[in-house]
Amino acid sequence: MSTKTASNKKQESNKSLIYWIVGGVVGLGLIVWLAIAIAGEGSVDEAIAYGEVTVEGNSLPFFESGSADPAVGQTAPTVTGEDWNGNQFTIGPSDSAKIVVMLAHWCPHCQRELPLIQDWVDSGGLPEGVELYGTTVLTNRVRDGDTWPPQDWLVENGWTSPTIMDDQAGSIVEAYGMTGTPTYVVLGPDNENLGRLSGEIGLEGLNALAGIAAGSLGS
């Protein structure tokens, strides 16, 4: 009798083990199938998220966030590029002072800062004679497909400032010596670097940068 019970128990245990193995194999098979399906799908046109950029002049040296900008007073290179509609813009010597903001669509700091910048612009925060330029940098669809391509992300947030899309080589990143996003570069009318800041700066920071930019107009 006890032998029979032991044998039944063993049979049940074997049966249970088989269920586990079958379940595991089916589950794993599903995951692998899905992975193969993902890998086998057609590629997306990545080019729509990048622009063509030309840089004339020497790049600003890379600077670390939180430290003083070693390139204050140095002339920034002239950057020419276009937005997603093919409109061409040049950030170089002109009658205006400029604030250039470099934004990465996948960066949570940029995602928080973007609507704030736009609200600031909408409320007239930008002084007369100072222009704000946006640049989309470090574009990477894999890092955040929801905000890709970056132009959609900008448009969804009501972005109105002229914007240059960086190329795949990161020419704008190199031209302005960017090491983190968002990065702000303040340029005088002669394209002199008046200071760079990296990270979220909020309204107070935006007003301060605008003040520096506006101050360069009188000189």
Next chain:
Amino acid sequence: MSSDAIFLYSTLVALLSLVALLAAVGLLTYRIIKGPEAGTLLGNKAIWLAWLVAFVCMVGSLIYSEVIHFEPCRLCWFQRIAMYPMAVILLVGAIRREFQVKYYALPLALIGLGISIYHYMIQRIPNLESGACDPDNPCSAIYVDIFGFISIPFMAGMGFIVIAVLLGFYVNKNSIEQKARVE
């Protein structure tokens, strides 16, 4: 590779992580109600289930990095360091029916859980890490955001939690009975 396929895969693993969370909560509730006796509920299945969770987490993360090509960040690697060995340790422990294995795996699960919580917080409050995004591979970037709150460290955290709970249910039935007899 389409965003839809990645979303589908992420939704699947996100649902799995929610199931894991529910299972962990259910088991903990059962443990509270039943007391130490509850430890015998799953028997040997507890260690096999814990291994299965670790294995699925490992395969899932490898699919993210090797198939979908999400580049693991620094904190992702720390979580992998905690999770991957468990897929081996727990398997060996399960085959050998070695009850002591939980004392090796549990610290890994708890360390991994701590890192997952920190990583998740950095994603939700990026200023905790720094004020700017590192262009190379920031830990604050949210590669996956399902249902508005499930990201990769969230899923990893659920994996660590359920493994830790399952290890708590992997007890030697004989020792419980012996203890009961003594009492």
